[in-house]
Amino acid sequence: MRLLRAWAAGLPAYLWSGWGAIASLLLLFAAWEAVSLIYGPLVMPDPRSAFGTLLGLIESGAAWPELAATARRAMSGYALSLVAGSFLGLLAGLSMTASMMSRPLVTVLMGTPPIAWLVLAMLWFGASDGTPVFTVFVAAFPVIFIGALQGTRTLDNQLRGMAEAFRLPRRMMFTDVYLPHVVSYLFPAWIAALGTSWKVVVMAELLATQDGVGAALAASRSHLDTAATMAWIAAVVGLLLAVEYLVLEPIKREVERWREQGR
Amino acid sequence: MKDAMTSFDRLAAKPLFLCSFRSFFLATALYGVALLLGWLGFLATGIGLPEVPGGPIVWHAHELMFGFGLAAVAGFVLTAVPEFTATPAFGRRVTLALLLCWAAARLAFWLSGVLGAGGAVLAALLNSGFMAAIVVLVAPRLWRDPERRHLSFLWGLAAMWLVVGGFHADVLRGLYPMRWVLAGAGVMMVLIVVAMSRVSMRIVNDALDAERLRRAAAQGDAMAGERPRFPGEDDDELPAYRARPPRRNLAVFGIAAHTLAEFALPGSPIAGWIALAAAAAVLNLLNDWHVGRALLTRWAFMLYAVYWMMALGYGSIGLSLLGVAVAPSAGLHLLTVGAMGLSIFGVLCIAGRTHSGYELDMRPWVPVAALAIGTAALARAAAGLPGMPAAGLQAASVAAWALGYGLAAVFLGAVFLRPRPDAGTGCEEPMEEGA
Numbered sequence: 196m197r198l199l200r201a202w203a204a205g206l207p208a209y210l211w212s213g214w215g216a217i218a219s220l221l222l223l224f225a226a227w228e229a230v231s232l233i234y235g236p237l238v239m240p241d242p243r244s245a246f247g248t249l250l251g252l253i254e255s256g257a258a259w260p261e262l263a264a265t266a267r268r269a270m271s272g273y274a275l276s277l278v279a280g281s282f283l284g285l286l287a288g289l290s291m292t293a294s295m296m297s298r299p300l301v302t303v304l305m306g307t308p309p310i311a312w313l314v315l316a317m318l319w320f321g322a323s324d325g326t327p328v329f330t331v332f333v334a335a336f337p338v339i340f341i342g343a344l345q346g347t348r349t350l351d352n353q354l355r356g357m358a359e360a361f362r363l364p365r366r367m368m369f370t371d372v373y374l375p376h377v378v379s380y381l382f383p384a385w386i387a388a389l390g391t392s393w394k395v396v397v398m399a400e401l402l403a404t405q406d407g408v409g410a411a412l413a414a415s416r417s418h419l420d421t422a423a424t425m426a427w428i429a430a431v432v433g434l435l436l437a438v439e440y441l442v443l444e445p446i447k448r449e450v451e452r453w454r455e456q457g458r
Numbered sequence: 459m460k461d462a463m464t465s466f467d468r469l470a471a472k473p474l475f476l477c478s479f480r481s482f483f484l485a486t487a488l489y490g491v492a493l494l495l496g497w498l499g500f501l502a503t504g505i506g507l508p509e510v511p512g513g514p515i516v517w518h519a520h521e522l523m524f525g526f527g528l529a530a531v532a533g534f535v536l537t538a539v540p541e542f543t544a545t546p547a548f549g550r551r552v553t554l555a556l557l558l559c560w561a562a563a564r565l566a567f568w569l570s571g572v573l574g575a576g577g578a579v580l581a582a583l584l585n586s587g588f589m590a591a592i593v594v595l596v597a598p599r600l601w602r603d604p605e606r607r608h609l610s611f612l613w614g615l616a617a618m619w620l621v622v623g624g625f626h627a628d629v630l631r632g633l634y635p636m637r638w639v640l641a642g643a644g645v646m647m648v649l650i651v652v653a654m655s656r657v658s659m660r661i662v663n664d665a666l667d668a669e670r671l672r673r674a675a676a677q678g679d680a681m682a683g684e685r686p687r688f689p690g691e692d693d694d695e696l697p698a699y700r701a702r703p704p705r706r707n708l709a710v711f712g713i714a715a716h717t718l719a720e721f722a723l724p725g726s727p728i729a730g731w732i733a734l735a736a737a738a739a740v741l742n743l744l745n746d747w748h749v750g751r752a753l754l755t756r757w758a759f760m761l762y763a764v765y766w767m768m769a770l771g772y773g774s775i776g777l778s779l780l781g782v783a784v785a786p787s788a789g790l791h792l793l794t795v796g797a798m799g800l801s802i803f804g805v806l807c808i809a810g811r812t813h814s815g816y817e818l819d820m821r822p823w824v825p826v827a828a829l830a831i832g833t834a835a836l837a838r839a840a841a842g843l844p845g846m847p848a849a850g851l852q853a854a855s856v857a858a859w860a861l862g863y864g865l866a867a868v869f870l871g872a873v874f875l876r877p878r879p880d881a882g883t884g885c886e887e888p889m890e891e892g893a
Contacts, residue, residue: 207748214742215705218712221735225719228728241727243780 209445216440237421245425252426262430264407268324269396272331273389280336280388281381284343294344301344304337309395317403327399327407334395335388342384346377375450382450386443393435470550473877477813477885478553480874482533483806485557487867489564490526490799491860493518498856501849509571511578511629512636517567519639522794524585524622525564527646530802531618532556532592534653535611537813537885539596542656543603547885548595559588570629582626589619610710614649621645637721643793644717647768648710650801651743655701657808658747658761662699665752670696699749709743712736716772730779733789737773740765757818760804760828767796767835774839788842795859796835803831803866810870813885815878823865830862 224242231241240248252258287293312333316326350373358372400409408427415423474481497518499506510517536556540547563584570577593615600612625638673696716736719729747753747762774789811819834855841851880889 208745211748212742212745214738214745215708218708218735218738218742221731221738222712222715225715225728225731225735228731232726232728242731243727 206445209448213440237419240422240425242425244422245429248422249426249429252423252430258430261406261408261411262434264404265396265400265409265431266434268327268400268407269331269392271324272328272396273335273392275328276332276335276339276388276392277385279332280339280384281343284340285347285377287340288344288347294348297340297344301337301340304333305341307333309334309398313399313402316399322403322405324404326403327396327409330399331392331395335392338388338391339381339384342380342387343377346380349380350376378450382447386439386447389443390435390439393431397431466554467551470554474875475550475553475557476877478536478548478556479533479810479813479885481553481557482529482536482560483810484867484871484874485560486526486530486533486802487806487863487870489529490522490863491867493521493526494856494859494863498853498860501852501856508568510567511570512634516634516636516639519636520567520625521564523639523642523646524625525560525567527642527798527802528589528618528622529560530805531615531646531649532560532588534805534809535592535596535615537809538653538656539599539608539611540885542608543599545599552595556588556591559584559591563588578626578629582623582630586619586623586626589615589622593619610652611649614645614652617645618642618649637724640790641717641721643790643798644713644720646798647713647793650764650768650797651706651709651713651740653805654761654764654801655706657805658758659699659701661757661761661808662747662749662752665755665758666696666699666749668755669750669752696752697749700746702746705739705743705746709736709739712739713772716775725779727780730776733772733776733779735776737769737771737776740769740772744769756820756825756828757804757808760800763828763832764797764801764804767792767800767832770839771797774842783844785842788839791838791842791855792835795838795855796832799831799835799859799862800828803828803862806866806870811873812887814873815880815882815886815888816873817888819869821869823869827862827865830858830865834859834862 227239227242231239236244249258283297287297309330313326313330316329316333320326320329354372355368358368363372396407397409397412400407401413402409404410408431412424412427415421415427469475474484496507500514507514507517510520536548536553539545563581566573566577566581566584570581573580593612596615597612600606600608621638621642624641625635628635628638712732713736716729716732719726719732723729744762744765747758747765753759753762771789771792774784774792775786776789778784778786778789807819807824811817837851837858838855840846841848841855882889
């Protein structure tokens with residue numbers, strides 16, 4: 196409860212500190228505007244026409260179904276990899292042998308470019324939702340797996356010994372010793388994987404599906420409509436930024452503060 | 459010649475020249491009122507202003523930025539630099555000579571239309587000479603300071619010198635010189651951010667100390683029903699205020715980038731985006747300022763409002779450059795009337811009184827004057843919005859400004875014209891009782 200109160204009390208200050216990020220983004224828009232002035236609107240439309248197009252897409256209602264389809268696929272794949280990656284990673288971390296065995300496999304998974312998985316997925320699942328969902332799963336899984344593995348591998352044995360010496364009940368052992376430590380490794384991995392999912396899903400849709408933001412990007416490319424292309428990119432990046440900075444980053448800060456205080 | 463020297467020395471011996479800020483701050487307040495009353499007369503009747511190259515708007519802009527504004531800058535840096543670098547104050551003769559140079563520069567610019575080419579050359583020499591003198595006076599002290607912590611003032615002042623020189627170079631070449639005044643406004647904003655970071659450390663932390671005392675007293679009353687305190691319960695402990703360099707540097711970068719972009723590509727949307735970035739960076743600066751109730755004390759809040767004016771000004775300029783129907787002058791006046799007007803007023807009150815041996819002024823005229831200057835800025839900005847009664851708002855703005863600086867001239871003039879009330883002999887802060 197105190198954690199929640201501290202979080203709520205810190206929220207205005209946290210949101211206000213976003214002005215720094217906004218300042219950087221606005222400088223990026225200035226650079227974007229400069230590029231569009233130099234190379235002309237066909238190569239790079241200026242930010243205002245891209246945002247205008249995006250606003251038009253949102254107002255006409257054309258944007259939401261595409262964004263919803265993309266979000267559904269990204270979230271399905273992400274949820275699968277979150278469950279499987281966390282569980283298997285934690286499990287593998289418990290045994291030295293299992294973690295030794297799994298490391299090369301994860302390296303193979305990480306090293307295989309998502310586009311290769313996409314080609315396989317297209318062969319296996321065709322133009323269904325399965326293709327982007329699978330690709331997202333495969334891209335996000337190793338990131339979470341490694342995080343979970345590290346979390347259990349680095350558990351402090353001395354701390355466990357001390358907790359046992361004090362006869363800490365099992366439940367407290369779990370919530371006060373294991374959980375905070377493991378979460379402090381898992382959480383950053385979850386966030387990193389979310390970013391990966393969101394990027395990979397658009398790529399998968401571009402090649403494999405008829406709807407979603409990726410498909411809309413493919414259509415705008417074939418029409419040479421750079422304004423619409425930039426509008427879709429702005430929508431995808433904007434959503435990711437919003438989720439990351441409004442939802443995940445505040446939670447991450449709390450988790451990290453928890454870890455700092457635990458020391 | 460000897461007679462002239464003795465009357466110079468006799469004049470310099472007056473309390474007004476005891477410290478540089480005394481004469482320059484009084485000149486700032488008086489000139490600020492006079493300029494705006496003259497401008498109001500011109501707006502109402504179309505006459506009454508001296509002929510200067512570029513016309514009445516150039517006169518208005520040049521004199522407010524390089525006459526009014528630089529008098530305040532001179533008073534501030536000539537007092538602050540000796541204090542920051544722990545070097546002796548500048549002498550009375552230096553002060554009087556600089557004030558005469560400033561007054562001559564004003565006169566030369568006013569007459570520059572009448573005197574022809576010679577007048578323009580004279581105005582150029584006197585105005586850039588005045589700025590050069592300030593730079594030359596403070597540069598060695600800022601440079602020799604062991605850690606060189608205050609060099610940013612030197613860069614700001616040097617940029618201002620460049621801008622003044624650029625203005626007059628344009629006049630001499632027969633060009634319309636307004637772009638230099640806009641650049642001057644940018645340099646002024648940077649100087650304000652740099653100066654305020656120093657002033658605010660003192661003002662906001664004093665306010666926090668007062669708040670701590672108030673809380674301690676309140677807790678003392680509540681101690682009757684004492685209970686054990688849990689660890690972490692003192693989470694409500696007030697933070698110390700720090701003007702953090704990274705945030706300040708981002709704001710300075712944004713302002714400088716906008717100033718350069720607007721100078722190089724006037725009216726470009728690139729400058730518009732950068733202006734919005736500058737506004738966001740200034741709002742980001744306010745992170746340091748959100749310290750709770752202590753912010754609502756008069757001095758802290760006045761300085762806080764300066765940043766709001768600056769952010770609103772750059773925001774409005776940015777929107778205007780990106781095609782929103784706001785006159786560019788609206789944002790510019792939020793910067794000049796609002797941020798510059800309020801910060802100069804704050805410095806006049808704070809530095810002017812403490813370095814004359816008085817405590818900060820807690821009388822009601824201060825908030826009245828500050829409110830008047832804030833109102834002047836908002837009214838002038840509102841005049842730039844579509845569908846507003848521009849003439850009426852401008853007149854209201856001038857009246858409010860004249861009220862604010864008129865009060866400053868009266869109440870602070872009384873301080874600057876008299877000797878110190880304590881045993882102090884120079885520009886030091888009030889002497890402790892019995893010290």
